[in-house]
Amino acid sequence: MLSEIALYGAIETGLIYGLVAFGIYISFRVLDFPDLTVDGSFPLGAAVAAMLIINGWNPWLATGAAVLAGMAAGAVTALLNVKLKILNLLASILTMIALYSINLRIMGRPNVALLSEETVLTPWYDLDLAFHQVPVLLFIIVVMICLVLMWRFMKSETGLAMRATGANARMARAQGIATGAMIVLGIAISNGLVGLAGALFAQSQGAADVTMGVGVIIIGLASLIGGEAVITPSSVLRALFACVIGAIVYRLAIAFALNADVLGLQAQDLNLITAILVTLAIVLPGVRSSVASKFTRNKA
Amino acid sequence: MISASDLRLTFGKGTPLENPALRGMSLTVNQGEFVTVIGSNGAGKSTFLNALSGEVMVDSGEIIVDNVDVTRLPTHKRAGMVARVFQDPLAGTCEALSIEENLSLAIKRGQRRGLTAAVKKQYMEQFRDSLSSLKLGLESRLGDKMGLLSGGQRQAVSLLMASLTPSSILLLDEHTAALDPKTAAFVLELTTKIIDEQKLTALMVTHSMKQALEVGTRTVMLHQGQVVFDIQGKEREGLEVKDLLGLFEKQRGLEVDDDSLLLG
Ligand SMILES: Nc1ncnc2c1ncn2[C@@H]1O[C@H](COP(=O)(O)OP(=O)(O)O)[C@@H](O)[C@H]1O
Numbered sequence: 001m002l003s004e005i006a007l008y009g010a011i012e013t014g015l016i017y018g019l020v021a022f023g024i025y026i027s028f029r030v031l032d033f034p035d036l037t038v039d040g041s042f043p044l045g046a047a048v049a050a051m052l053i054i055n056g057w058n059p060w061l062a063t064g065a066a067v068l069a070g071m072a073a074g075a076v077t078a079l080l081n082v083k084l085k086i087l088n089l090l091a092s093i094l095t096m097i098a099l100y101s102i103n104l105r106i107m108g109r110p111n112v113a114l115l116s117e118e119t120v121l122t123p124w125y126d127l128d129l130a131f132h133q134v135p136v137l138l139f140i141i142v143v144m145i146c147l148v149l150m151w152r153f154m155k156s157e158t159g160l161a162m163r164a165t166g167a168n169a170r171m172a173r174a175q176g177i178a179t180g181a182m183i184v185l186g187i188a189i190s191n192g193l194v195g196l197a198g199a200l201f202a203q204s205q206g207a208a209d210v211t212m213g214v215g216v217i218i219i220g221l222a223s224l225i226g227g228e229a230v231i232t233p234s235s236v237l238r239a240l241f242a243c244v245i246g247a248i249v250y251r252l253a254i255a256f257a258l259n260a261d262v263l264g265l266q267a268q269d270l271n272l273i274t275a276i277l278v279t280l281a282i283v284l285p286g287v288r289s290s291v292a293s294k295f296t297r298n299k300a
Numbered sequence: 301m302i303s304a305s306d307l308r309l310t311f312g313k314g315t316p317l318e319n320p321a322l323r324g325m326s327l328t329v330n331q332g333e334f335v336t337v338i339g340s341n342g343a344g345k346s347t348f349l350n351a352l353s354g355e356v357m358v359d360s361g362e363i364i365v366d367n368v369d370v371t372r373l374p375t376h377k378r379a380g381m382v383a384r385v386f387q388d389p390l391a392g393t394c395e396a397l398s399i400e401e402n403l404s405l406a407i408k409r410g411q412r413r414g415l416t417a418a419v420k421k422q423y424m425e426q427f428r429d430s431l432s433s434l435k436l437g438l439e440s441r442l443g444d445k446m447g448l449l450s451g452g453q454r455q456a457v458s459l460l461m462a463s464l465t466p467s468s469i470l471l472l473d474e475h476t477a478a479l480d481p482k483t484a485a486f487v488l489e490l491t492t493k494i495i496d497e498q499k500l501t502a503l504m505v506t507h508s509m510k511q512a513l514e515v516g517t518r519t520v521m522l523h524q525g526q527v528v529f530d531i532q533g534k535e536r537e538g539l540e541v542k543d544l545l546g547l548f549e550k551q552r553g554l555e556v557d558d559d560s561l562l563l564g
């Protein structure tokens with residue numbers, strides 16, 4: 001059986017990946033923009049927050065700066081695509097690779113420890129809660145705030161314009177929507193959320209590491225797809241809940257799998273397992289969307 | 301008023317597939333005119349409409365809408381003046397969004413979009429009224445996903461969306477061609493009704509010469525990226541399809557068979 005600490009640990013990480021899944025929901029689902037920038041913007045958020053914290057910044061301000069850094073990274077990817085007409089996937093790989101260097105520059109070394117620093121979690125440890133429950137409580141609050149904001153945004157005039165951009169760009173333009181601007185805004189918000197996730201992850205793990213972004217995209221996708229399997233995303237609200245539930249269920253499943261000795265799995269197998277799961281999961285929606293695209297292709 | 305003068309556009313310039321789609325296309329449409337556009341396949345009808353809406357940029361020439369030079373403006377900046385219905389019934393609406401969300405997108409065509417809720421209570425009466433005029437029972441299905449509707453229903457909603465807010469010109473590109481005959485007749489009737497009632501200025505491409513003469517106030521024929529004839533008023537009254545063919549032959553001095561024009 002899973003220990004209580006491992007259980008809370010899985011939920012804590014799941015909540016952080018819920019934020020990543022929100023970001024991936026915007027890029028992959030709302031805008032239909034396969035964005036791999038997240039593998040770079042996650043450690044970017046961690047690096048920015050960690051460096052500002054060790055330089056004495058208020059941890060919430062440092063976290064806010066991490067969000068802005070993530071948004072800037074996302075905007076770069078989107079601009080490479082929209083302005084320079086670079087294929088979206090390639091544009092995101094370019095930014096991701098560039099961020100590896102940038103993250104090393106920001107930190108000046110491959111990792112930065114935060115163990116003795118004041119983080120966003122510090123004041124919460126004064127609450128009458130077990131040590132491992134504190135991050136879960138704080139992250140539930142953060143994730144719920146983000147969920148409500150995302151939901152309200154997606155229902156707003158601008159959010160609806162963004163959804164139309166991803167669903168039918170030609171129709172969106174005909175309605176007067178600046179689709180290029182919508183892509184920049186959406187991919188920026190997406191990576192801002194991932195930057196937030198990176199910043200919180202660094203603070204809860206007590207370190208930022210330049211390699212901590214490897215596979216974030218795949219884990220985020222696994223959460224998104226898994227969540228959609230559990231909760232049919234028939235509305236924006238359901239889709240957002242699916243992101244969070246998917247991420248938590250995914251981390252719990254991984255924790256159980258690693259815990260079950262009979263399987264003989266080790267932590268380093270995680271990316272392989274995730275990749276296989278995502279491949280399997282993509283087959284179904286993949287068939288569906290390729291059928292759908294046959295019906296939606298525009299004829300001039 | 302919308303005025304296009306000497307529009308030229310070549311696709312694939314400098315490649316073996318170089319294709320001059322517009323070759324000095326000029327047309328002025330006055331306020332309240334309903335122009336039907338005919339021409340064989342590849343004559344440049346869709347390209348002309350795309351040039352007017354901004355979906356393609358012309359190489360040279362000038363497009364003036366209500367005294368504004370829009371020649372270099374992208375689609376989204378012209379959208380307030382130019383309303384469109386596409387040939388593909390799936391192209392004009394978003395199937396993943398609900399009927400009310402599609403209409404709410406359209407009611408803000410060409411206007412700034414903010415952070416207030418997109419679907420507003422105060423729109424509902426207008427939405428229900430216009431939907432009930434379609435007599436398709438859609439007024440009670442505002443929350444349904446657009447994807448649940450048939451092609452004809454979606455095209456009818458596309459028409460509503462295009463006429464929800466005022467525009468300087470409504471562009472219809474063979475918008476009934478993909479529908480079965482009965483639905484096509486219904487959508488065409490709806491089109492003429494909306495254009496009449498709202499006194500819209502419209503440009504409608506049709507593949508049927510008969511239809512081109514039956515509806516609208518003026519008919520133009522395109523051929524090889526130019527207007528070959530333009531008839532209205534007395535000249536147009538009582539004209540039949542065979543007269544149109546005769547006109548075309550006289551203009552171009554060449555033989556055309558009925559089919560190649562009808563299939564455009
Ligand atoms: N996007 C495009 N790229 C290259 N050629 C095009 C494109 N769109 C149209 N054409 C060509 O331009 C010509 C005019 O096409 P179009 O305007 O669609 O004709 P119509 O609508 O009158 O049938 C055709 O020869 C067509 O093949």
Ligand SMILES: [Mg+2]
Pocket residue numbers: 300345346347
């Ligand atoms: Mg055409």
